[in-house]
Amino acid sequence: MTSTGSTTLKQIRIHGRGGQGAVTSAELLAIAAFKDGKYSQSFPFFGVARRGAPVLAFTRIDNRFIRLRQQVKDPDYVLVLDATLLDVVKVDQGIKKGGMIIINSSKTPEELGLKGNYTVKTEDITKIALEIIGKPFVNTPMLGAFSKATGEVTISSIESAIKENMPEKIAGINVKAAKEVYSNLK
16 A cells, blocks of 8 residues: 555655755654654755755655655655755745744744744754754754654654764764754754
């Protein structure tokens, strides 16, 4: 049975810039969902392949086997790793009614001016990444925000996915940053 009509299918679109780790975050999110006993898939979409260019990555999570194999056009959730993308990409395009956009920004949702039949959450993930990781690597901390805001994956599965798929010397600080964002998100 296909999950295309399933109400449990959750589709996530991740907007980032080349070099920010959008593809890695999509992969880690899919691994975390699998660890939570769900079916998952992740895949990138590359346009212009250069550092700083807009990049898309996608993740699907479901309680049933996922047969879809195309880009996510109508996401339930959108993760924005870089708020400057709001000036060049329509990040809310196709988002489902009642969906959610999580943006790495020091501004409030009201200050960003996105309006629609969806929720917007913001967190200054760059600040937390700089404090904990020492560099503006926001892809793994964004997973903490996703876990807290949606409940689609557990923070313990995010932690396991990071530890098992990142080099040991950086896994710990990435887990710490993800947990800090998880704790801070309102």
